[in-house]
Amino acid sequence: MTTEAPRRRVRWTLRRRLVVSIVALLAVLGAAIGTVSVVTLESVLVSRFDQQLAAAVALSRDNVGPYGYGGSLPSADELLARQPLGTIAVIDSEGYGMRGFIVAPKGASVGTADQMELALHAARDGQPVSTDLGGELGEYRLLAATTENGDSLVVGLPMRDVNATAAALTTAIVLVILAGLILAAIAATVIVRLALRPLQRVAETVSHVAELPLDRGEVALSVRVPEGDTDPGTEVGQVGAAVNRMLGHIGSALEARQASENKVRRFVADASHELRTPLASIRGYSELTRRGGHELPDDVVYSIGRIESESLRMTELVEDLLLLARLDEGREIRRAEVDLTALLIDAVSDAQAAGPDHVWQLDLPEEPLTVTGDGPRLQQVVVNLLTNARVHTPEGTTVRVGLRADADEVVVSVADDGPGIPEGILPSLFERFVRGDASRSRKAGSSGLGLAIAAAIVQAHHGRIDVDFEPGATEFRMALPAG
Known part of the structure; x- marks a missing residue:
């Protein structure tokens, strides 16, 4: 059974969120304005269209007249004149059935029975209604009326012009x-890019400070956010001013630490130098006493040896x-x-x-490898x-x-298959007075300075020293610049 790895959520930048938010807001606002405009236009057009439809119904009623149809329903010329x-x-x-007519470009023509039946039944309530009659007719606006003879009359006007106008407006x-x-x-x-430039400069300042080696040596923390980006009247300026205050406190703390x-x-250095002479x-005196040839008690000989x-x-x-x-003082090492x-x-x-x-075991390349540095210190x-x-x-x-x-380095490795290094001291292995005796057999005293001295010497040669560890395998590597 395999499980899918969780998808990493894509985080948008502030710039992208602002741009998308502005565009989305404008899109919603434009859609609302466009919808209201189209609905209002359609309402106005339909209202005027209903007036035209009412006039058309009145005209057809007048064309029919009050005296009947001479034994049959009126013709197209009679019903749809003008x-x-x-x-x-x-x-x-009721006496003569149903008849429908359409004013076509080439004269009056009779519509289909289904279309006429649909139109007649759609306008039964006496209010203008829009109905799709199908075929080539399409959508019509229909209005029902009663003639003076008591017959049902439905008159309709095509909605294609109104619909075309609304569609054109919608498209536009x-x-x-x-x-x-x-x-x-x-x-x-x-x-947004111009507005966020000060914030970007603040971020660049902080990133530059983050790349400085603040953990050691003399630190001149003179990097600051530009004065133009520290205006307290703006949000970004407040951030820039706060960053400058923070950098000032950090600089003071680093100076105090370095002074200490x-x-x-x-x-x-002074104590070590002064102790060399008495030691x-x-x-010398203990060696002189031991070699003096005097008969001394065994306990005295043992004490002098100790x-x-x-x-x-x-x-x-x-x-x-x-x-x-x-x-630590950064004294130059000898170069050869x-x-x-x-x-x-x-x-x-x-x-x-x-x-x-x-x-x-010693594994050496076929050709000798040389570096430039201090031979005794590297040894x-x-x-x-x-x-x-x-x-x-x-x-x-x-x-x-x-x-x-x-590549451009010369690497010296020292590996063993011993019990290894306690994981708890790995992060501080190259610090001073750190010992790993808890998990290794100890045969001689140790000051805990050996690896610290090795790291300092390699660093003075612009190289690096690190360690790889797993149970039963420990490897130290010293990498020095080639040439």
């Missing part, structure tokens, strides 16, 4: 309405913090040609020596990715390192 072409007359007498009104609606649609489109971040960066002294190892670990942390602070093929060979060799319990990125794959996966995990050229 009547216009197309006039129909039907007379019915429809054509005028259609032409007017087309012109109104064009004019409304132009007018700058203070923190300066503090981290070097601690490491002091030395922790000073090394703290030195690495300080160096990482100092590097991040320098990258870097052979990524050789870099990956060295990095994988070192990783294999550090993690012999893992399976290391640091690769080493961080390989260290993550080694430290946070169990023994026997296969780690695949690849290098390929993709």
Whole structure:
């Protein structure tokens, strides 16, 4: 059983809704005016036509006279004398039957019995009535009367002229309405477009602000809605003024945030720089004591070793913090040609020596690939990715390192078939002090700065770093501009 996907509702723009609404309103108004005009014209024409019909009935009664018909019903010349072409007359007498006549272009002629019978019975109430007699006669306006001899007389005039006039007027009104609606649609489109231009400029301003990298770095939010579109006397101007006020508040908040971040960066950089000297002294004195050849108790030797190892670990942390602070300040990295093929060979060799319990695979292109950048920093990125794959996966995990050229980029990939990354930390994986130890075996301490440093270095090279994850498969990719 298949189910149809729900149809997506098409949303009309404000411009289209306004134009359609204006044209629809004009169409309804034009139809109402046209209907009233046609009905009024038909009423006037029928009223005048009824006067002509009454005169025709009176003329036929006068033509018959009060003295009978000389033993038979009157002839066409007697009944329809001086009547216009197309006039129909039907007379019915109990003693002589029914006879009908039509004034035709070539003289009087007798109509069909069915048409005369229909005309005679349609006008029984003594009021003018319109009836379609069929055939070539079409619609007639009929009026019944009684002759001086007591016979029934029905006289009718053709409605073709009245109907033709009403049809012509209807056609003219429809054509005028259609032409007017087309012109109104064009004019409304132009007018609405001009009226909504300020709103479009406001939307363009907001869209431009939305494209700015407001989440990091120095932000000079100088974009504003043009002053001409901030008139508080108009609805669009009120929107523009509100947007400018909002942008002003956002700009102030971003400046305050940036000032606070700058203070923190300066503090981290200064503290890291100042800590390097005492940490070097601690490491040096502990190493000197350990190598001095003095007989020391075992617990003292153990303590000195711990002091030395922790000073090394703290030195690495300080160096990482100092590097991040320098990258945050936007210091230019060194630019030189870097052979990524050789870099990956060295990095994988070192990783294999550090993690012999893992399976290391290296997939390289036939020709060496080079990029322009800071070789030591790029090596640091690769080493961080390989260290993550080694430290946070169990023994026997296969780690695949690849290098390929993709369009205008050079892509380095590090994939493993370990347990993966907790989904809860994926959005913040490249942020500082983020760890994924909850689902990976942890063999060594981690500061949570490795991926943050990798992302900062790649960004400084105008590249990108991302990760694809599914249970049993994790792949980090570093893409750098080629050439």
